[in-house]
Amino acid sequence: MNAKTMRKASAALVIALAIATSATAQNAGRSLRLGLSFAPNLGWLAPTGKKIEANGSHLGFRFGLVTDIMIGENANYAFSTGLFLNNVGGDYKREFDAAPSDTLTVIATEQTTLKLQYVELPLTIKLKTNEIGYMTYFGQVGFDTGFRVGAKRDTEIASGVAGYSKTEDNEDAKDDAAELRVALSIGAGFEYNFSGNTSALVGLRYSNGFTNALDNDDLGQAKLHYAELTLGVLF
Secondary structure, eight states: OOHHHHHHHHHHHHHHHHHHHHHHHHTTTSOEEEEEEEEEEEEEEEESSSSOEEEEEEEEEEEEEEEEEEESSSSSEEEEEEEEEEEEEEEEEEEEESSOSSSOOOEEEEEEEEEEEEEEEEEEEEEEOOOBTTEEEEEEEEEEEEEEEEEEEEEEEEOSSTTSOEEEEEEEOGGGBOSEEEEEEEEEEEEEEEETTEEEEEEEEEEEEEEEOBOBTTTBOEEEEEEEEEEEEEO
């Protein structure tokens, strides 16, 4: 990760942690809700240079602990965080010389599915309506902070010359992936109360990455975005 990207990520983390600290300090001894969620997602890479091209999306999933800390007296506002394991990725392609020499040039096309795994700590604010019937609607905005714990890639290299094509699955790709991901998160959904303090949670969320997801000069830079359908239970 270059210095400019690191400064942006650090600034975002400082702001997000300040919000988290303020919300926690204001709500000592007040309402706290915990829950579990599972969220299938659709991720894709958005290259910012010309070294690689986007080549499709990748299906993944995120699951973990939801934590809502109520802000204020009426429970219409909450600091929403948690701890999640996120499996997400995207596809890219590039062209390169598979046999660089003075006498032979073999232009090959490499198509890669990059599969990343992050431990995520979201730092968001949730704005909720009063309960309407059994339904409570909400909007949510804040930051996603993810720390890479795994990276694999599936690669297919094709060329018009025999001997210069190959396929590899589940190769280690940690050297290609940045360790930190910071993103702007925005979402909306509803909670359906079906018994006491227990509610079903359904939502849609978009995570717009603004740090480089790659850490390989041969690949350049690309941001990782994903959209997810959140399903869960709050207690």
